[in-house]
Amino acid sequence: xxxxxxxxxxxxxxxxxxxxxxxxxxxxxxxxxxxxxxxxxxxxxxxxxxxxxxxxxxxxxxxxxxxxxxxxxxxxxxxxxxxxxxxxxxxxxxxxxxxxxxxxxxxxxxxxxxxxxxxxxxxxxxxxxxxxxxxxxxxxxxxxxxxxxxxxxxxxxxxxxxxxxxxxxxxxxxxxxxxxxxxxxxxxxxxxxxxxxxxxxxxxxxxxxxxxxxxxxxxxxxxxxxxxxxxxxxxxxxxxxxxxxxxxxxxxxxxxxxxxxxxxxxxxxxxxxxxxxxxxxxxxxxxxxx
Numbered sequence: 001x002x003x004x005x006x007x008x009x010x011x012x013x014x015x016x017x018x019x020x021x022x023x024x025x026x027x028x029x030x031x032x033x034x035x036x037x038x039x040x041x042x043x044x045x046x047x048x049x050x051x052x053x054x055x056x057x058x059x060x061x062x063x064x065x066x067x068x069x070x071x072x073x074x075x076x077x078x079x080x081x082x083x084x085x086x087x088x089x090x091x092x093x094x095x096x097x098x099x100x101x102x103x104x105x106x107x108x109x110x111x112x113x114x115x116x117x118x119x120x121x122x123x124x125x126x127x128x129x130x131x132x133x134x135x136x137x138x139x140x141x142x143x144x145x146x147x148x149x150x151x152x153x154x155x156x157x158x159x160x161x162x163x164x165x166x167x168x169x170x171x172x173x174x175x176x177x178x179x180x181x182x183x184x185x186x187x188x189x190x191x192x193x194x195x196x197x198x199x200x201x202x203x204x205x206x207x208x209x210x211x212x213x214x215x216x217x218x219x220x221x222x223x224x225x226x227x228x229x230x231x232x233x234x235x236x237x238x239x240x241x242x243x244x245x246x247x248x249x250x251x252x253x254x255x256x257x258x259x260x261x262x263x264x265x266x267x268x269x270x271x272x273x274x275x276x277x278x279x280x281x282x283x284x285x286x287x288x289x290x
Contacts, residue, residue, distance in 0.1 A: 055226065061233075074189060075162065259280065
């Protein structure tokens, strides 16, 4: 039996890790290849993209799309993990803060900024995950990373809590954003809640809950094709002989192909044949699918 191929747009519940979700889907549907594109912390809810079958090989492309979040920030309380699961490290009075001043400060965090990721994260340093280093009591100076925050809006002001809507590049840590805002305000802050509203074309209003998915006897109907998941990519259709060439690792000529461009090649049945890359007027197979 051919394993299903595609993506699931799941609405992750709080308390589960992304790995927990993947493990439950793999176990329930007896699948060999299951992965996720873009980790959500256990505290967070919302859109989690799960890759099924050969689509796991496309996860790197799907996860590198714009993210949309609704973030709950608690001002005046700092934690070591930058979120509500951590140990409180400092507390401050926030009664003097004014909504207009906070809204004005947020403008400083829009655009291309430098951000230091939280030490309690899954980023690896010399082969070790940062949270393992942190739990071992070791200290580490982390380098700042460039991220892009294209929109940052104060949706709700109810001190010491506020709600932010964030549109950002992949790799942005909302926990670090909350921490940095708190530092700039001089009172500290941590992330008290997070909902991922969207990741690329995957939106929360069309996501399916895991509990509903695992009892659906026709669960493959929820699969989203690569054409939809990567709808903004260039694509083209190849005939049978061209598909055979690509699957053998051979290149196809195309004088109009711009060097460095990645595209999707489909066969007449709309099945994905390969991810191809343009080089010197040729499409070179980058990843091939049977």
